[in-house]
Amino acid sequence: MSSTDRAMVAALGVREAASRVQAGELTAAALVEACLDKIGSLDGTLHAWAYVDGDGARAAARALDGGTARGVLRGVPIGVKDIFHVQGMPTTAGSRPFAHSRPSADATSVGRLRAAGAIVLGKTHTTEFAFRDPAPTCNPWNPRHTPGGSSSGSAAAVAARMVPAALGTQTVGSVLRPAAYCGVVGYKPTHGLVPADGVIPLAWSLDHVGVFARSVPDVALVLGVLTGRGLDPVPVGAPRLALAPELLDRATPEMAAHVRALAERFAAAGATVTELKLPAEFATLHAAGQRVLEVEAAAYHRDAFARHEKDYGKHIAEMIRIGLGHTAVDYVAANRARLAFRETVMPLLAAHDALLSPTAPATAPEGLAFTGDASLCAPWSSAGVPAVSLPSGVSDRSRLPLAVQLVQAAGADARLLGVAAWCERQLDPMPAPPHA
């Protein structure tokens, strides 16, 4: 296979790659080799990967090619954020060695992907313990910019065509924000829909296993496997979309104008777009979610922090210290405020097909130190409702991706994916980044 052919193979989406392998037009071995090749040529610049298991991936591909097992992800290479346990690979969680482990079993989510025929190429870089201390990963659209966090490597790897899909997690904005910054689709399902066991927690009440891919149907296929029982997006003809002015007001003028223009495009294609006022509980949601995060992170890290405080990054250490100081009644009040918002906002969300907003207030910030503003993702993590980020254009000013977020009520993942697929069809195809 020529290097051009290999690059084309590496750039295949999930469904296309799987169907070619299934049809015998492409071997899993060739697919894996093409992705490893892409990683080899780009990762010296992008630093998306913390660990690449080329030999293991090649062996898995050979076994698939020589066997008869069928699976909807047959031969599809995937990247796994380095807070998931993958049997045979180290888990570092982006931390110093005191916290590294070599798990003897896959996380449930990883095991489900493998059982469907996916091949784990390796572990992608995460910010330290999935919080704010940055990963070394660069943005494939401009390596001087952050790819976002905390699932930095997964977003960059999918954007750079190193893999068709990758696993991430979102506790505040860690799937949708890097997806937006890197110009790929990022999906965070209803809280609890995908089991989080075998994943290093940041905050149990808020942690969601999520997916990166380059199209909504690809995300839906992977998510279906992750749920353990499949998931069919509900087709919509002309969706009823909601816009919340309070959310648009948080975006830069460029991003707000972009989202308003997209809403007009969707309306021209048949959607109805109405304004939605967020419930009063929204005012205290940010503080409530932040407190729940601080406390649960402190609860998980307490013992290790007592022994290894100096080995923790600045941001996570500061958060653990704050979390250790909170009283239990304040935590309970914060958690109840979060759940009160969830209860109040759910019927508002369910009354539309999706709430449309920017995914992030702006394009990816310059530098790697700051992983970006998660304030437009955070409410939906705190509420545990599903959210998806769609790449929706490239900024004329920064030449970085623009993106929109769609949100639905808890449990309505199939409905949200149907709306997202409709919206995606109205958008111009997203080009590949310069580093791909």
Add this chain to the structure above:
Amino acid sequence: MSSTDRAMVAALGVREAASRVQAGELTAAALVEACLDKIGSLDGTLHAWAYVDGDGARAAARALDGGTARGVLRGVPIGVKDIFHVQGMPTTAGSRPFAHSRPSADATSVGRLRAAGAIVLGKTHTTEFAFRDPAPTCNPWNPRHTPGGSSSGSAAAVAARMVPAALGTQTVGSVLRPAAYCGVVGYKPTHGLVPADGVIPLAWSLDHVGVFARSVPDVALVLGVLTGRGLDPVPVGAPRLALAPELLDRATPEMAAHVRALAERFAAAGATVTELKLPAEFATLHAAGQRVLEVEAAAYHRDAFARHEKDYGKHIAEMIRIGLGHTAVDYVAANRARLAFRETVMPLLAAHDALLSPTAPATAPEGLAFTGDASLCAPWSSAGVPAVSLPSGVSDRSRLPLAVQLVQAAGADARLLGVAAWCERQLDPMPAPPHA
């Protein structure tokens, strides 16, 4: 109707009362009058009722008798623990007047019973805020003994044939323990199966709405209405029962011997009885559940306690003070320990048809100051799994009721009720108490 006839009518069970009203053999008015009559003659001794709404109940009965509405609880008088909101009646929660309210709407559970044709006779005494500061209620088997708490009045009212059924709540042992002490059936469903809105909370994570009646089929009928979608007990032929020696060891020799003898009787009737070892997580469960209770009670009462500390009872005040002092990370750890027990014990419970144990270590203690030992009920409240107490005899020594508890995994309420009905059929009929 003669006074003997009235007493017989008041003593009808839920299903029999409802079917006679439905068949036109008995009016709701006569049924209500019989129960009010019984309350009038006994409550000066037993103090089961905090509030009786005779006029309202008579009006509701007249409306039913004159109307065509059908409902599975048509005309059935019920008592409601005085921490549930009932429209038109005061809610005192057994507290000083600072905390009293006059709600404008029914708790969801109460509303569902009324929609099925039940008639709320009034509010039954609760311990203060459903904790340990006692209610004035006496045990119908011996008024010098506690009826148990916190649903003291509901248990005593059903035992004394003042009503065929009553609502209670259990956070630690507040339905099953008073049911056991008063010789009636008490049922606590899976946590969350019956909505707890409109009920003054003690600890949200542990609060369960429960039912008192005098037979398992009566409890099942009321519970079905409370779930909002009905519930059919799953019939069993020969149940597989488990006995946990660790639980029997906590009982008095009399109670332990009673439960072992019952297990033999069940085995003779076809049941298999095997020993079950509780998981290691059981060792820390009590402390974990206690901490969750302290913190959540403190979180709910914090503001009122700051203003009215001197008006709180000794036990609840002491618990609120302890709860206010806990750190958030300790609360999170306690809640996770509780949920870890739940996860570990569920498959063990599901592997049998029920776990059999004493409901309480002994019969009802003497005096009203101490509502009794809840340690055998507490694990199942902490785990949120369903549990039922069956009256199983009368102590030769104390002439007070003996009782057994049956437990199943969360969500398996229909299975547990089926096993409970089988066990009930093997028991001798429970006599009425001296004060009935």
